[in-house]
Amino acid sequence: MIFMNADKLPHYPRFFFLISAILMPLVVFLPLWRIELDAPQYPEGLELRIHADDIKGNVDIINGLNHYIGMKTLHKEDFIEFTILPYAIIGFAILFFIGFLVNKRPMFYTIFMAFVTFGLISMADFWKWEYDYGHHLDPKAAIQIPGMSYQPPFIGFKQLLNFGAYSMPDTGGWIFIGVGLMLFAAVCRVWYSAEKLVKKTFLLLLIPLSAMTFSCQIPVKEIQLGRDHCYSCKMGISDLKFAVVILTNKGRSLTFDDVKCMKNYINSAPNGADVKEIYVSDFTGNHALTPVKNAYFFSSTYLISPMQGNVAAFSQLADLKNLAKSLPGEQITWESLHP
Numbered sequence: 287m288i289f290m291n292a293d294k295l296p297h298y299p300r301f302f303f304l305i306s307a308i309l310m311p312l313v314v315f316l317p318l319w320r321i322e323l324d325a326p327q328y329p330e331g332l333e334l335r336i337h338a339d340d341i342k343g344n345v346d347i348i349n350g351l352n353h354y355i356g357m358k359t360l361h362k363e364d365f366i367e368f369t370i371l372p373y374a375i376i377g378f379a380i381l382f383f384i385g386f387l388v389n390k391r392p393m394f395y396t397i398f399m400a401f402v403t404f405g406l407i408s409m410a411d412f413w414k415w416e417y418d419y420g421h422h423l424d425p426k427a428a429i430q431i432p433g434m435s436y437q438p439p440f441i442g443f444k445q446l447l448n449f450g451a452y453s454m455p456d457t458g459g460w461i462f463i464g465v466g467l468m469l470f471a472a473v474c475r476v477w478y479s480a481e482k483l484v485k486k487t488f489l490l491l492l493i494p495l496s497a498m499t500f501s502c503q504i505p506v507k508e509i510q511l512g513r514d515h516c517y518s519c520k521m522g523i524s525d526l527k528f529a530v531v532i533l534t535n536k537g538r539s540l541t542f543d544d545v546k547c548m549k550n551y552i553n554s555a556p557n558g559a560d561v562k563e564i565y566v567s568d569f570t571g572n573h574a575l576t577p578v579k580n581a582y583f584f585s586s587t588y589l590i591s592p593m594q595g596n597v598a599a600f601s602q603l604a605d606l607k608n609l610a611k612s613l614p615g616e617q618i619t620w621e622s623l624h625p
Contacts, residue, residue: 294389299472303386303394306465310379314338314372316458319412321438323348324450324538334360335456338371355447356427357436358419367411374404391476398469405466413440443537445507450538506531506565506575507539518547519593526573527598528591534560545623546595566599569609576601578620585623586615597623 295303317335320343324331332344340362349359362368378401385397420437423430436446439453455463509531514523517540523529530548532540542548545566552559565575569584581599584606589596597618600606606617 295391295394295472296475299394299475300386300389302468302472303382303397306468307379307382307386309461309465310375310382313375313458313461316461317342317456318458318462320454320456322452322536324452324536325448327448337368338375338458339368341365352436354428355436356424356430358422365415371408378404394472394476398473401466401469405462409440416440445538450536452536452538506533506563508575509541509567514541516541516543516547518542518551521592525592526567527569528589528595529567529573531565531567531575532559532561533563533565535562536560544591544593544595545597546591546593549595568601568605569598570600570602570605574601581620582606583618583620583623584609584615585618586613588613588615 294300315337317337319336321334321336322331323333332348334341334345334348335343341360345360352359378397381397381400385393416438421435423436431447434447438444438446438451441453441455444451444453509523509526509529511523511526515521516523517532521543523541523543525543528544530542530545532542532548532551534540540551542551548564552561564578566578566581566583567573568576568581576599578599581601582603584598584600585596586598587596589598591597598606598609600609610617
């Protein structure tokens with residue numbers, strides 16, 4: 287009787303229920319999440335696409351590679367989640383439609399909280415799977431590195447040996463997140479009066495969206511001398527003064543021992559290089575990485591960089607001018623260096 291006597295939902299929250307009921311079945315057929323692996327020996331990359339009922343992509347190749355480091359092989363039969371998830375997703379689609387028909391606030395709150403709980407449990411279960419997958423290794427594996435684990439990132443980028451692992455929601459996952467945000471906006475609409483809806487809903491939505499944006503921003507990785515290698519010529523980084531780093535759109539840091547090697551990589555990429563930002567090492571001081579748009583460049587045949595690019599970068603113009611007083615050469619722009 288409580289549903290019959292409760293206030294009806296405003297128009298827009300009820301409409302969001304109907305949209306959610308239509309969208310949720312698509313999640314069953316579309317990939318929820320994807321994990322991409324990038325390494326020099328696989329220029330086209332490898333990927334796992336996680337669906338509600340299966341794992342697709344380069345599963346066999348990745349299983350073969352993981353065998354050497356003792357990681358478990360992936361088989362959909364080993365995951366009970368693939369049996370439960372499709373029914374749970376369709377179940378929520380039905381609940382959303384029932385909520386649209388019943389049009390009562392208590393049912394709306396109940397379904398919303400159940401959906402949020404389901405989402406949190408799913409994320410926790412996914413993180414636990416990644417943890418077990420990356421930490422529980424075969425002690426008899428051919429390749430063993432003491433203290434090393436291979437847990438893929440939950441979201442964003444992580445370097446795993448010579449592989450860069452990139453993890454993000456896929457189409458189905460974004461639909462799932464979009465449904466959650468729509469329902470959250472509907473909650474705001476039910477809680478607050480129409481006069482306050484625009485301002486307060488915007489502020490409440492801004493908090494989780496800002497947190498998601500911040501969590502997805504991955505800083506450039508500092509160069510580790512003696513450990514990192516040039517992505518182009520494969521030689522070890524031997525001199526930080528001339529090093530260059532490309533930050534890709536996927537969040538991976540590609541190191542180069544010289545501007546020349548970086549240019550060779552960009553010019554030889556068959557489908558165009560994936561470049562979000564380029565950083566150069568400051569020739570002076572602690573060789574901090576500086577975005578090229580904020581750097582000053584000096585070219586001289588007397589610099590003798592590792593691959594004879596012979597270009598030094600500076601974060602301060604005064605440092606460049608001090609070097610120019612003692613070394614023949616000229617100040618150049620980034621545009622002339624890398625048109």
